[in-house]
Amino acid sequence: MSDESVDATDAHLLGIIDEYMGAFEPDPAESVGLRERILQIVREDAALAPATKLTTERGNPFRISTAEVRSIIRGAVDAVPGVRARSVTATPAGDPEGSAVDITMTVMMSAGTAFVSAAEDVRRSVADALAAHLGIPATRIDVTVEDVFVDEEGSHG
Template identity: 85%
Template sequence: MSDESVNATDAHLRGIIDEYMGAFEPDPAESVGLRERILQIVREDAVLAPATKLTTERGNPFRMATAEVRGIIREAVDSVPGIRARSVNLTPAGEPEGSAVEVSLTVTMSAGTAFVSAAEDVRRSVAGALIAQVGIPAMRVDVTVEDVFVDEEAADD
């Protein structure tokens, strides 16, 4: 985030806070540092990471760190025998937007793994993890194999 963008955001937020403070009329002793604390929270949130906008079943919007959602998906993919997650991309979908998600991912597959059945296992695993951990269904899970690897443990058997 550039300094100019931070300053514009700070100015906008200061205006909102001033408007709130004018309507609320808090005790001056209680409001010491409130404005700076709010700005600090907003700045920290903006620096954390990109977030994905989602919507609960009841239509309440929320944001979740995109890295966190990708981590949930990667764990679900890696739980499928012979498959390892590589890239994970997600797009909010559904009506209202964000009430579901479309997932596009690339994987590596161990030599000898049947792709069609493994891809179905990946789709089920990802869909189950998203419902269980995020509360959002997967409308689509696209799986692309990028590479094949030799599973050292299976080769030793």
Template identity: 60%
Template sequence: MNEHVGSGAESDQTSADSHRESDAQLRGVIDEYMSAFQPEPEDAAGVRERILQLVRDDLYRGPSTNLATEQGHPFSISTASVRSIVRSAVDSVDGIRARSVDVEPAGDPEGSAAAVSLTVAMRAGISFTSTAEAIRGSVSAAVLAELGIPAARIDINAEDVYVD
């Protein structure tokens, strides 16, 4: 049995050290770029901090899925949020439990639709064919309502069966 249990303070310190190290590396890259680019001083004011803030915000949010509005305007949303939307839609279908979910940008322009791949566990005794159509309908409606884009493709793989 592991006798060492880390405290929250140790975890916070490790995270702070990691951020300082990332900031130092980013500052080095920015300084190298700025020395080669040599912008006017008034153009460079605050550039380093703005770049670092953008990177920090991105790291804080986590992985993102890049999509586009109907008009082609790009936006990004956390991948965890997209997966949560799809999982909720799948779980709303009687006798189905969402397992893995993957959503990729699709359509033209890229990201104006979503390609959804998911695995599910099914309750024993239900028909896959009719249930798969119910899953597709639920996921399609949720993606359109929550993300504002259609689901171009919804692939479903039943990987497990359960008994209540």
């Protein structure tokens, strides 16, 4: 990567960080070194793995590690009782593209878990996590049960 492209990338990232900081107004004591830390994290992610292209509410495109997006979604799924994430695909959507995301996932459910209510809990949890972590809404969240597991804690030996 040339110094010129790094400078352009840093300038673009600083614009996104300024947008974030302007929208959320963090406590000045908490923001010391925040810009440099965010730049460091983004550089590390960009160097390590494939990225998903998304867009902020104000239309600034950004890239985030696809693994990180999947991790956010898996964490949200695993937070739902009786459900465990398996495969996760996040596809940029919306207008402009990347201003939202379509999610397709497979999950395992504990035997005896009611699918309809658990699937709604999964959708709500994933949508909340995407909004909280990325500021991006989900336009679609497709949930397919791929497997059933027995919760050992609830079984009698």
